[in-house]
Structures are given as C-alpha cells and as structure tokens.
Amino acid sequence: MHPFAFSRVSTTAAALNAGAGNGRYIAGGTTLVDLMRETVERPAHVVDINALPYKDITVTRQGLRVGSLVRMSELAAHPEVRVTYPVLSQALELGASAQLRNMASIGGNIMQRPRCPYFRDVHSACNRRDPGSGCDARGGDNRMQAILGASTHCVATHPSDLAVALVALDAVVEVRGLDGPRSIPVQDFFLRPGDTPQKEHSLRSGELITSLTVPAGAHTRRSGYLKVRDRQSYEFALASAAVALDIRGGVVRGARVAVGGVATVPWRLPKVEEALVGRRPGRRTWTEAAALAAEGAVPLSENAFKVKLVERTVRRQLMTIGGQ
Amino acid sequence: MPETFDEATTLKRRTFVAASTAVAGLPLLTSDRLPASASTPTPADQLSTVRLTVNGEQRTAQVDNRTSLLDLLREHLDLPGTKKGCDQGACGACTVLVDDRRVNSCLILAVMAQDANVTTIEGLARGRGEQLHPLQQAFIDHDGLQCGYCTPGQVMSGVACIAEGHTGSRAEIREWMSGNLCRCGAYTNIVSAIEQTAKEA
Ligand SMILES: Cc1cc2nc3c(=O)[nH]c(=O)nc-3n(C[C@H](O)[C@H](O)[C@H](O)COP(=O)(O)OP(=O)(O)OC[C@H]3O[C@@H](n4cnc5c(N)ncnc54)[C@H](O)[C@@H]3O)c2cc1C
Ligand code: SF4
Ligand code: FES
Ligand code: FES
Numbered sequence: 001m002h003p004f005a006f007s008r009v010s011t012t013a014a015a016l017n018a019g020a021g022n023g024r025y026i027a028g029g030t031t032l033v034d035l036m037r038e039t040v041e042r043p044a045h046v047v048d049i050n051a052l053p054y055k056d057i058t059v060t061r062q063g064l065r066v067g068s069l070v071r072m073s074e075l076a077a078h079p080e081v082r083v084t085y086p087v088l089s090q091a092l093e094l095g096a097s098a099q100l101r102n103m104a105s106i107g108g109n110i111m112q113r114p115r116c117p118y119f120r121d122v123h124s125a126c127n128r129r130d131p132g133s134g135c136d137a138r139g140g141d142n143r144m145q146a147i148l149g150a151s152t153h154c155v156a157t158h159p160s161d162l163a164v165a166l167v168a169l170d171a172v173v174e175v176r177g178l179d180g181p182r183s184i185p186v187q188d189f190f191l192r193p194g195d196t197p198q199k200e201h202s203l204r205s206g207e208l209i210t211s212l213t214v215p216a217g218a219h220t221r222r223s224g225y226l227k228v229r230d231r232q233s234y235e236f237a238l239a240s241a242a243v244a245l246d247i248r249g250g251v252v253r254g255a256r257v258a259v260g261g262v263a264t265v266p267w268r269l270p271k272v273e274e275a276l277v278g279r280r281p282g283r284r285t286w287t288e289a290a291a292l293a294a295e296g297a298v299p300l301s302e303n304a305f306k307v308k309l310v311e312r313t314v315r316r317q318l319m320t321i322g323g324q
Numbered sequence: 325m326p327e328t329f330d331e332a333t334t335l336k337r338r339t340f341v342a343a344s345t346a347v348a349g350l351p352l353l354t355s356d357r358l359p360a361s362a363s364t365p366t367p368a369d370q371l372s373t374v375r376l377t378v379n380g381e382q383r384t385a386q387v388d389n390r391t392s393l394l395d396l397l398r399e400h401l402d403l404p405g406t407k408k409g410c411d412q413g414a415c416g417a418c419t420v421l422v423d424d425r426r427v428n429s430c431l432i433l434a435v436m437a438q439d440a441n442v443t444t445i446e447g448l449a450r451g452r453g454e455q456l457h458p459l460q461q462a463f464i465d466h467d468g469l470q471c472g473y474c475t476p477g478q479v480m481s482g483v484a485c486i487a488e489g490h491t492g493s494r495a496e497i498r499e500w501m502s503g504n505l506c507r508c509g510a511y512t513n514i515v516s517a518i519e520q521t522a523k524e525a
Contacts, residue, residue: 001390002364003364003365003370003388003389003390004365004370004389004390005365005366005369005370005389006372006389006433006435008438026433026436028431029431029432029433029436030413030428030431033392033431033432033433034412034413034431036390037411037412044363044364044365045365046389046433048435048436050436073425096413096503097416097428097502097503097504098426098481098484098485098488098490098500098501098502098503099413099416099419099426099427099428099481099503100413100428100431100503102425102426102427103427103428103431103432232499232502233498233499233502234502234503234505
C-alpha cells in the first residue's frame with residue numbers, strides 16, 4: 001500500500017474542499033482499502049466521510065430516498081423497503097456477505113470498481129487502470145467478462161447488484177459539488193468503456209454523492225432480483241435480472257427489466273419491456289420477451305454460455321414475479 | 325501473494341514507526357488542517373493516533389495510516405486470536421464485532437476505528453469468569469472445526485448471526501454464514517453448533 005495522509009470531515013463543505021484538493025473519499029472502505037492494498041488505487045490523501053449526515057432512509061408517496069452513507073444491510077432490512085421495493089432488498093442481500101454488507105455504503109456500492117482479475121493485478125495490461133496499456137482480459141481468462149456494452153478497450157462487467165435494481169427502477173443519483181447540487185439519472189451515471197474505460201461514471205472530480213432517490217410506481221411492489229453464480233452465495237453474478245411488473249386486469253401495464261453480470265454497465269432491456277407491455281401474463285409472454293434479452297451480444301472465447309444464460313435468467317425471473 | 329506483500333509492508337512500517345514516533349507528537353488530522361494535496365504526504369502526515377475500546381478496555385496506539393484494524397489487533401495490541409486469511413474481504417477469518425455488528429477487520433483502516441467498540445474472540449468469554457461463550461462450547465461439542473484457522477471468525481460471525489435472528493433453518497444459517505469460508509469443510513458441524521446455540525439462546 002502506498003503511504004497516505006488521513007483526515008475526517010464532519011461537514012459537507014469540509015468534504016468538498018478536501019475533495020477539490022484531490023482528497024479521496026472513503027465510506028465503508030470495502031472497495032478502496034482492498035484496491036489500495038493491491039496498489040491499484042494510490043490516493044495521497046484519504047478523507048473519511050462517515051460523519052456526514054447522509055444516513056436516512058425515507059419512504060413517501062413520491063418514492064424512496066436513501067442517504068449515501070446508509071449501509072447495504074440497513075437498506076436491505078428496512079421494513080418498508082422490503083415490502084414496497086423488494087427488488088432492492090433482494091439485490092442487496094444477494095451481494096457480498098453479511099459482514100461486508102454491514103460495512104459497505106450505498107454511495108460506495110455504485111462507485112465500486114471492476115472485479116476483472118487483470119484490473120486488480122498491477123502487472124497485467126489494463127486500459128482501465130493504465131489507459132493505453134492494452135487489455136489482457138480480452139484474449140485471456142474472459143469467462144466472467146461482458147457480452148454486452150464492451151469495446152475493444154475493455155470488456156469488464158459492472159459488479160454491482162444494487163445498481164442493476166436501481167437502473168430498472170429509474171433511480172436518480174443526487175450529488176453535490178462546490179458549485180452546488182445536481183441530479184444524475186442512474187442510467188447516465190454509469191459510462192460504457194468506449195475509448196475511455198478509465199471513466200466509469202459521470203461524477204465530476206471531487207463531487208460527493210449525497211443520496212439516491214427511487215420514484216414510486218405501480219410496478220415497484222411486484223419486483224425481485226435473481227442472481228445466478230458459480231457458487232450459491234458470496235459470489236459475483238454470471239447473470240442476474242431485476243424485474244418489476246405492473247399487472248392489472250390480467251394485463252401487463254408496465255415492465256422494468258435490467259440485467260447484471262453480462263454487461264459493462266447495469267443493462268436495461270427496453271425491447272424486453274416493450275414485448276411485455278399490453279400482453280397477458282403467462283409462460284408464452286415471458287418466453288417471447290426473454291428471447292430478446294441478449295440482443296446485440298458479442299461473446300468472447302469463453303463466455304458464449306452467457307447468451308443463453310441471461311435469456312433464461314430473465315425468463316425465470318419473469319415467471320417468478322409475473323406468475324406462470 | 326497478498327500475505328507476502330503485506331509482511332513486507334508490515335516490516336517496513338514497523339521500522340518506520342519506530343524511527344518516527346520518537347521525533348514528535350503526532351496530531352490527528354482534522355478538516356481544518358488538511359495536508360497538501362496530491363503529492364506524497366510528509367512522514368508525520370502518514371501517522372495517526374487511534375483510541376478505541378477493545379474487549380471492554382480502552383486502548384490507544386500510534387499507527388501508520390495504512391494499518392488495518394486486523395493488524396492493529398494482531399501486531400500492536402497483542403490479540404492474535406483474530407486471523408488473517410485473504411486480507412481481501414473474501415474469507416471472513418478476520419471477522420470481529422464493531423459496535424456489535426460483524427465486519428471484516430482486514431478492510432477497515434485502524435484509524436477509522438477511532439472511538440469504536442471492538443469485540444474479538446479473546447473478549448467473548450469476558451464477564452463469564454472462565455466459562456466459554458455458549459457458541460464456543462457448541463463448536464467443541466459439535467466438532468465444528470478441524471485445523472481451527474477459520475474458527476475465531478466463524479464464532480464471531482455466528483454470534484452476530486444468532487443476534488440478528490438469521491437462524492430460522494439450516495439453509496438460512498448457511499446463507500447468512502456464507503461470508504466465512506472453511507478450507508477444512510467443517511460446515512455441517514458449524515451449522516449444527518449455531519443451530520443449537522440459537523435454540524438455547
Ligand atoms: C469479497 C467481496 C465480495 C463482494 N461481493 C459483491 C457482490 O456480490 N455484489 C455487489 O454488488 N458488491 C459486492 N462487493 C462490493 C461491495 O458491495 C462494495 O465494495 C461496496 O459496496 C463499496 O462500498 P464502500 O462504502 O465500502 O465503498 P468505499 O470502498 O468506501 O468507496 C468506494 C469508492 O467510492 C467512492 N465513494 C464512496 N462514497 C462516496 C460518496 N458518498 N460520494 C462520492 N464517492 C464516494 C470512494 O472514493 C471510492 O472510490 C463485494 C466486495 C468484496 C470485497
Ligand atoms: S477488461 Fe477492462 S478492466 Fe479488465 S483488463 Fe481489460 S481493460 Fe482492464
Ligand atoms: S482476512 Fe479479512 S476476509 Fe479474509
Ligand atoms: S477448520 Fe480448518 S479452515 Fe475451517
């Protein structure tokens with residue numbers, strides 16, 4: 001680990017000043033400390049933001065607001081969230097471990113960095129870690145990598161489960177910089193690698209995530225998350241699906257579907273949603289819609305299995321949420 | 325290899341701390357005294373004093389900011405019961421309770437444990453005379469270990485799992501204990517020990 005100075009801030013103004021001076025925010029530290037130990041991250045100054053007041057969860061008729069310093073375990077266990085936004089609780093509880101969920105913050109979760117083994121190994125070529133150095137994953141061990149949204153420069157999947165659920169529910173990331181607050185729709189928050197894989201999100205340097213908001217809707221209660229992985233628990237997704245359905249009068253009125261584990265960013269599936277809306281719930285509807293889940297996929301040498309896997313993951317989750 | 329790597333930095337840190345603590349008192353940085361940005365911090369800025377409660381006792385230590393809570397416990401506070409498996413959050417051997425919640429001490433900076441209330445395996449039987457915590461006894465009764473390396477982490481995690489109420493079935497225990505790996509594969513008996521202790525609690 002490289003040496004660094006450490007400070008604590010107790011006001012937003014002090015945090016933003018430290019951030020403007022290249023201070024690196026730390027919340028739970030489960031991404032940052034890990035990557036600092038691998039020397040992938042080398043901040044000269046680490047700023048502990050845990051004393052800031054972003055720790056509330058509020059559920060109103062307009063929707064849900066979650067402070068960025070709320071812990072994964074706290075949001076998952078919130079009684080109203082479990083009933084009104086089950087897809088969030090499930091995505092959280094199917095991620096990491098009980099210990100890590102007690103540590104990890106919601107803001108840090110959407111800022112977590114790729115789990116690509118070459119990104120984590122400073123002796124490998126990686127455009128995300130070291131722009132222009134190449135990508136050892138593409139022609140290497142690429143079984144876990146993305147089949148959607150990749151570029152020649154990077155094929156790493158986005159690791160967050162929560163982010164998949166947030167993208168399905170049209171969440172908004174509330175941030176604050178020295179110029180004041182702004183709101184970033186979560187779909188615009190995560191950036192595909194393109195020519196600049198090192199740019200993972202649209203947060204400006206020094207900006208602080210203050211909260212996440214999720215708009216209410218008829219679909220949020222009938223929602224859930226399915227995660228398929230190499231072992232049953234404590235593992236990242238090979239494929240996952242967040243599904244929320246509004247079914248009334250025997251017809252699908254609204255549908256939100258996003259997938260994880262297969263794409264470079266949390267991946268919304270508008271065509272699958274279009275194929276659901278206006279249809280009768282049932283096996284045929286689910287199968288036909290899920291068939292569109294992997295549209296545009298470009299598999300690598302070892303991950304072609306993800307094409308069928310993601311279709312089946314979406315289909316099974318549509319059956320679970322929508323009924324057979 | 326993370327462990328080899330960390331041994332090296334631990335050694336460097338030890339000589340470094342020994343050399344620099346003699347020089348001056350080291351103020352804890354606060355927001356009104358921020359170090360210069362971007363460049364490598366001065367040696368004094370790389371150190372902090374941390375005060376915390378461990379197993380009911382007030383402890384203070386001067387640490388390099390890079391020190392994890394795990395290394396603080398093992399190397400500075402003479403509490404080697406908490407184990408280092410992966411040093412990456414991936415095995416649970418380092419599990420302790422911080423303010424009664426289970427966490428991985430390898431991914432916590434010691435400086436961030438300022439004012440924290442930490443319980444380690446050494447503190448579990450505290451206040452019970454010489455008696456073991458019921459879960460420790462249950463691990464013995466059910467043979468919940470082989471080599472024993474993962475055991476302190478399993479026990480600490482199990483204590484929290486029971487307190488959280490995630491013990492409704494063996495499957496539920498397995499899911500909520502999945503953050504603790506056991507290379508000897510003692511899982512079946514670990515689950516039995518937790519199941520029995522939860523029933524008797
Ligand atoms: C072994 C292991 C398994 C895991 N498994 C899963 C899994 O299955 N699913 C999953 O989704 N995740 C998983 N994770 C990742 C985990 O969820 C993230 O590491 C965690 O959510 C990050 O949150 P944190 O508060 O610890 O972030 P930190 O490490 O504190 O910060 C991460 C980054 O976010 C920045 N940051 C933090 N807070 C803010 C803020 N408020 N504003 C601006 N920037 C901020 C930091 O500067 C840093 O760059 C796993 C992690 C580990 C170690
Ligand atoms: S896939 Fe992306 S993160 Fe992995 S080595 Fe290639 S550039 Fe780096
Ligand atoms: S040593 Fe901390 S989780 Fe493995
Ligand atoms: S008893 Fe040996 S690792 Fe668990």
